[in-house]
Amino acid sequence: MNKNKENENTDMVQKQTMYIAVLVSITLGFMIGAAYTSFKLADQGSMAQQMPNMSQPVQSVNSQNMSAETGAKILTLEEFLKKNPDNADAWTELGNLFYDSNRFSDSIEAYEKSLALVPGNPNILTDMGVMYRKNKQPEKAVESFDQAIAADTAFEIARFNKGVVLMHDMNDFVGGIQAWEELVKVNPMAAAPNGELVSSLVEKMKQHE
Structure with a gap:
């Protein structure tokens, strides 16, 4: 029984490590990607x-x-x-x-x-979401991204950033994957800032669920 519990804990650690490895590779891109949406006068x-x-x-x-x-x-x-x-x-x-x-x-x-x-305005809402995240208010960040998505359902950066915040800051891996799956539905060729297809990232994570 203890052996099974130990194996279960090991699997959980490995899954968390996998998620973290993927997120670390794209977190910097999260900030850069959102910065590009800034409204320019x-x-x-x-x-x-x-x-x-x-x-x-x-x-x-x-x-x-x-x-x-x-x-x-x-x-x-x-x-x-x-x-x-x-x-x-x-x-x-x-x-x-x-x-x-x-x-x-x-x-x-x-x-x-x-x-x-x-x-x-989805651009402003997305940039505001990034600021909420930097201000250590991830729930408000997700709220801003949701508002951006509601304003423009095809606004890809808000969907991508929502997934990052859910997984990286709120440990909601299921919700984060769902956010990215919705992004892939909007654009099957959507890519993370590091160039990797979001669909590929989703598949990697789902393999470790």
């Missing part, structure tokens, strides 16, 4: 044209010092938003700058204000 319309030009370094800031430049841009946008609090694009760009600065709570707050003005 250069692609926006008339509201973006009302905003200060953020593409050029602010005067008196060394262009080689990116952290100082980002800080100056943040200050410029914050001043702009005091006079234009209903500019959703500006809140989004502020959230992006906080995102790039790893100011998790500030980024979430800015994204929430943008979404309050213009709800349902």
Whole structure:
């Protein structure tokens, strides 16, 4: 009886090790992949044209010092938003700058204000989910990814990221695999940031269930 229990525990450890090995290989890609979804004001319309030009370094800031430049841009946008609090694009760009600065709570707050003005943007919802994850709020991250998926059922990055958070942060391997299976239904050729097909990752994990 004890021998069977020991074998069962060994199998569980091996399965967990397999899952962790797969996730470690793609977790960095999770962050990079989500970062690419960030809303860029250069692609926006008339509201973006009302905003200060953020593409050029602010005067008196060394262009080689990116952290100082980002800080100056943040200050410029914050001043702009005091006079234009209903500019959703500006809140989004502020959230992006906080995102790039790893100011998790500030980024979430800015994204929430943008979404309050213009709800349902899957790009912003996905980036906000990444910030929730970095802020050690995985449940809120999954909630954001679910909202992104509801807004656009074909939005692949939200589905992929949801699977990573469920497995890596919440130890919900069954739920994570299901999230990836849903992604494969949307796009059978969907690939992880390391280039491996998600369908292949799912098969590897299911073999160790």
